[in-house]
Amino acid sequence: MTINYPQGTANQFPSNLQPQRPTIFGDRGMTLEEEINDSNKYYRNHNLAVIYKKPTPIQIVKVDYPKRSRAVIKEAYFRQASTTDYNGVYRGYYIDFEAKETRHKDSFPLSNFHQHQIDHLHQCLQQQGICFAFVKFVTLKRYFILPASVLIKFWQQAQKGGKKSMSRTFIATHALEIHPGYNPVLPYLEACDHLIQTLGDHHV
Amino acid sequence: MTINYPQGTANQFPSNLQPQRPTIFGDRGMTLEEEINDSNKYYRNHNLAVIYKKPTPIQIVKVDYPKRSRAVIKEAYFRQASTTDYNGVYRGYYIDFEAKETRHKDSFPLSNFHQHQIDHLHQCLQQQGICFAFVKFVTLKRYFILPASVLIKFWQQAQKGGKKSMSRTFIATHALEIHPGYNPVLPYLEACDHLIQTLGDHHV
Numbered sequence: 001m002t003i004n005y006p007q008g009t010a011n012q013f014p015s016n017l018q019p020q021r022p023t024i025f026g027d028r029g030m031t032l033e034e035e036i037n038d039s040n041k042y043y044r045n046h047n048l049a050v051i052y053k054k055p056t057p058i059q060i061v062k063v064d065y066p067k068r069s070r071a072v073i074k075e076a077y078f079r080q081a082s083t084t085d086y087n088g089v090y091r092g093y094y095i096d097f098e099a100k101e102t103r104h105k106d107s108f109p110l111s112n113f114h115q116h117q118i119d120h121l122h123q124c125l126q127q128q129g130i131c132f133a134f135v136k137f138v139t140l141k142r143y144f145i146l147p148a149s150v151l152i153k154f155w156q157q158a159q160k161g162g163k164k165s166m167s168r169t170f171i172a173t174h175a176l177e178i179h180p181g182y183n184p185v186l187p188y189l190e191a192c193d194h195l196i197q198t199l200g201d202h203h204v
Numbered sequence: 205m206t207i208n209y210p211q212g213t214a215n216q217f218p219s220n221l222q223p224q225r226p227t228i229f230g231d232r233g234m235t236l237e238e239e240i241n242d243s244n245k246y247y248r249n250h251n252l253a254v255i256y257k258k259p260t261p262i263q264i265v266k267v268d269y270p271k272r273s274r275a276v277i278k279e280a281y282f283r284q285a286s287t288t289d290y291n292g293v294y295r296g297y298y299i300d301f302e303a304k305e306t307r308h309k310d311s312f313p314l315s316n317f318h319q320h321q322i323d324h325l326h327q328c329l330q331q332q333g334i335c336f337a338f339v340k341f342v343t344l345k346r347y348f349i350l351p352a353s354v355l356i357k358f359w360q361q362a363q364k365g366g367k368k369s370m371s372r373t374f375i376a377t378h379a380l381e382i383h384p385g386y387n388p389v390l391p392y393l394e395a396c397d398h399l400i401q402t403l404g405d406h407h408v
Contacts, residue, residue, distance in 0.1 A: 032265070033257065034274070044327065047327070047330055049331060050327045050328050050331050050333075052286070052287055052322070053249060054259060055257050055258060055259040055260065055261040055262065055285075056259065056262070057259040058237075058262045058264075058277065058280070070281060070282070071277060071281070071282060072281065073262065073277065073279070073280040073281065074278065074279070075276060075277070076262070076276075076277040076280055077274060077275070077277065077280070078274070078275060078277070081259075082256070083256055087291060088298070089298035089328055089331040089332070089333040090331060091298070091331065091332065092297070092298065092331065092332030092333070093296070094292070094293035094296065094297065094298040096293070103262065115376075120254070123248065123251070124254050124293055125252045126251055127254050127293040127294060127295065127296065128252075128293070128295065128296030129293040129296070149360065183361075
């Protein structure tokens with residue numbers, strides 16, 4: 001699937017190559033990842049949930065072991081993750097999600113996702129996990145929890161020739177909006193409660 | 205806590221520095237990690253559970269971006285994980301565990317664990333996760349699922365001056381033994397079923 005950037009905001013470099021934005025606490029200036037990590041820390045510290053971002057998978061090729069010093073990795077490569085970025089536990093439920101931000105205002109291109117992430121969400125749904133995509137419209141500062149079931153259905157239709165991009169209206173209709181606060185920055189467990197309710201009493 | 209190797213089998217190097225053992229399929233010659241990864245793959249392929257080993261956390265210091273070639277990490281360091289090695293979902297339940305093997309025959313030293321792993325297991329237990337240590341006595345080829353609650357209690361007593369090592373008898377009494385097979389190599393979901401039962405109907 002080719003990436004389509006109608007507004008010319010194509011991001012040419014991997015995110016870790018981007019010039020570091022200064023942290024502005026007025027509008028917080030945080031990336032979605034930072035905001036979620038911050039929220040997860042809050043939830044852990046308050047014994048509300050245990051959710052972490054998984055480390056980036058790295059293929060290590062060469063390691064030096066200098067004497068009296070810790071090991072240094074001298075050659076390694078980024079590998080593609082086989083799962084989503086975040087998982088953990090909340091009230092006995094398994095939580096699993098992928099976080100994605102877009103600078104688009106009116107649409108969210110499916111090219112933000114990879115097949116293996118969709119497959120993983122599908123597998124976790126089958127195991128009765130609470131699964132979703134955490135979507136941020138950066139310029140609008142709006143946040144949505146899009147249930148994995150909706151994402152997967154849309155993805156499957158796209159593969160059969162359907163739309164390659166979700167409109168913001170579609171997302172606003174089918175997702176749960178999260179209103180950012182202070183503690184936590186993104187109070188998204190409320191959306192998890194809602195997803196748990198719709199799941200019903202599924203546990204055997 | 206100092207590491208105590210009464211039988212002189214002290215392992216002087218990190219595991220990734222050890223000479224590679226040839227894979228002998230007769231007695232399988234697999235490490236516990238390989239056996240668990242193999243079993244998890246079987247469980248995923250049969251839609252029975254979605255459980256993965258988390259990637260090793262790495263602190264990246266320097267990355268080269270050669271033209272027309274993928275990024276190369278030129279300087280990085282191993283970081284200590286803040287969680288356990290494995291997690292995932294099974295029948296709607298959150299599964300979380302740490303895998304440890306020992307060459308001791310009659311005891312399992314607590315020095316195999318770190319405080320942050322114990323803390324993480326404790327936090328996940330509070331969220332009603334299914335949490336345990338997957339223990340392998342390498343020379344005996346015996347495998348045990350030790351419930352996190354038992355491990356945490358023993359750990360806390362050790363901190364107050366109690367024993368620093370679990371006897372194999374203690375483990376055999378308080379853990380569930382897993383008998384290795386072929387598909388999967390380590391059928392440990394059976395032990396998860398047992399832990400789920402003892403948890404009772406905890407889901408709100």
